[in-house]
Amino acid sequence: MKEVKGKYHLERLGITTLEPELIVDGSILDSSRVIEAIRGLITKTNIRIKDVALSLSGHSSVIIKRVSIPQMSEDELSESIKFEAEQYIPFDIEDVNLDFQILGLAEKENMMDVIIVAAKKDKINEYVTVAKEAGLSPVIVDVDAFALENMYELNYEVKPDENVALVNIGASMININILKGGVSVFTRDSAVGGNLHTEALQKEFTITYANAEKLKQEGSMEGISKEDVTAVLSAASDDIITEISRSFDYFRDTTNYENINEIVLCGGGALTGGFVPILSERSGINVKIAGPLKNIHIPESFDKEYLSKVEPLVSVAVGLAARRLGDK
DSSP: OEEETTEEEOOOOOOOOOOTTTEETTEESOHHHHHHHHHHHHHHHTOOOOEEEEEEOOTTTEEEEEEEEEOOOHHHHHHHHHHHHHTTOSSOGGGEEEEEEEEEEOSSTTEEEEEEEEEEHHHHHHHHHHHHHTTOEEEEEEEHHHHHHHHHHHHSOOOTTOEEEEEEEOSSOEEEEEEETTEEEEEEEESOOTHHHHHHHHHHHTOOHHHHHHHHHHSOBTTBOHHHHHHHHHHHHHHHHHHHHHHHHHHHHHTTSOOOOEEEEEEGGGGSTTHHHHHHHHHTSOEEEOOTTTTSBOOTTSOHHHHHHHGGGGHHHHHHHTOOTTOO
16 A cells, blocks of 8 residues: 555555465464465565565464553653563563553553553564565564554544454454554454354365355355355354454453444454354444445556455455554
């Protein structure tokens, strides 16, 4: 994306599918095939820019903590961030890269609210190495949950008194970021995702992974009825929705039972047949499918019908594309 006079313009868009065994629980298990997939996508989309923003997720790789600490300047916190973080981060502090964002004054006098993020150095190096070997130059490493927040800020009007849950259901990971008045108050990653739907369809109908992915989105195919597909998807949705509900319950427990006013659903889960009404019914919360390209200028050369089909899949990518070197 390119920014012109405060408006973002879409320049290139490409999506490629990775086999499920290449990246498991956020760890790259077959880097050569991932590198090959990235190179193929670059060639296909004719992208010439080398600088890229990456993002990580997963509780074994990234820890995000919102904490209240004594008031100090940003420079002072930069000096003392290791000491402050050690109290909240369950990793060896020498094994992580740290960053923070001051959110503002806390309710307690002389205190301020801060988000501290710790990412495992070995996990960052894993992703950076793959990007470099694919011919790219990583300049920003972000977190999926915050990339979703960037996407939301670009496309939606913030309502000061509402809690909005950004829920990104990827193939093997769910990222949740709950915003209160547009500011992150709760984040959580869970190691389940849309592959549960795909695997259930594969098993039930004895079909390939590729055909199960297609069936998941289209709802039926020759020899397989829509009713049978709906039944399988509904059963597989239980585990995903249970995981989302657990996160919501934990949020409510830690915030004096505040309500969640809306779910903005991103990722492949938003495209799975019948999933949106099931999630809305089981959670009791209105569910909206994310529109990450809503406020972005789309040139006439793009296939609008294709974009409307895949739009929820690019939610994290749009949030990353809006990042610039040196921003926060």
